[in-house]
Amino acid sequence: MNCQKFEQVVGDLARGRMMEADVRDGALAHSEECGLCAARLRDEGTLTRGLQLLAADMETLSAPPEMELKLREAFRQRQVVVPLATRSARPRYWWAAVAAVLLIAMTAAAMWWRSATPQQQLAREETPKQVDAPKQDQVPNRPSEIAPKEAPLSADNFEPRRQLQTPKPTRRSTTPRQVPETQLANHVSNEIATDFMPLGDLNPAMIQDGGQIVRVRLGRSALIRFGLPVNMDRYNENMKADVLVGSDGLAHAIRFVQ
């Protein structure tokens, strides 16, 4: 055995770990021949004894006894709370589903109404121009009634309506993909952020008294811990994140910003 090989096994040798008998004998024989390796083995032995002392010193340490009581209490509360929470959660889901269906229906109706009666809307937009016009020229409310009047309108008349109507839809349609809610909430318009993810148990009471969002930089590898995909080519790069710091000074949630 030479010093390089000895170096590889000296740790296990000093720690008394299981190893092949011939390797062990070879290492011991080498340490008798080589003074430096003998000193290395002595050092490793001393370190091992120091670590064993530390381990023995901490052997008796344990969590305070009241923790068991707290955990039991939490366990009992959990046993009570969980069924109640699930029972009350069901109607809430139903209400959410009903609300969603209603919303979709209303949206569909509005879209249908828009596409079905462009003439009515045109007439409605043109009414300011006709402020000074006599009352009998005002546009009637019923689509069936305005249809005959709208028929002779030219394309020129139609253009201003499109300009008036389109600002909001065009802004949305020019974006390459639908803007997530979190992005809208973001103060910086060109940033994309994930939702806030709790760090540990996020207790709403902790952030009820206020807090602040702190912008930090951290390695992209942190994304993995939150189950988010990481581009391995940029694994070592940093990225921005917002940390929600509660009034107690602790970080309660984080979101990643791009």
Place this chain on the structure above:
Amino acid sequence: MTSGPNLQMTQTNDLSDNDLLCLMLSGDEEALAQLYRRRQGGVYRFALQMSGSKSIAEDVTQEVFLFLMREGQVFDPARGSVGAFLLGVARNYVLRRLRVEHLLSPLADEHEEDQGVFQASADLCPLEDLTRAETIENVRKAVLSLPAKYREVVVLCELQDMSYVETAEILGCAIGTVRSRLHRARALLLSKLRPVESVADAESAGVKSARCFA
């Protein structure tokens, strides 16, 4: 009626960690207590050895068992033991806590306060005891000053006396990685613990290039 809890305790005493976890998840409080008593020491010591702070160790221990109550069903026996699972969870909590509290530069005040507390044991003479206490304190400081990825390997392999396989399970890395990190960690510890004068002596003796390759 009074023998009920005792009977239950003797029953849970014989059960494996897996069985206790299943019972706990089905709502058995005694199973939780038994599992806690069995595993809290290791979790607490791991957190303490990693952080050097009693308060963090207590918080982490509590968080680990609350996590077990909440999401114990994610434990997969095929991937390792309950003990390894708990230490893995504890590791994540400790690292998160250290990251958040910027405690990666270690040595909490508690330990500095504890330094003055010296308890002589009965079977050693005072001087030996003092040396022993000093050694322990030095080693503790050296371990806490290691970077987290080396510290956790030292804590698990050396202080918790776990095998490379168990450590690799907890850390979620290869056994070879554990070995190499431990090797590097021990070298760092030696460099931290070696007295300055001995290094100077060694350098003056010209030992740097004297390694033989015979």
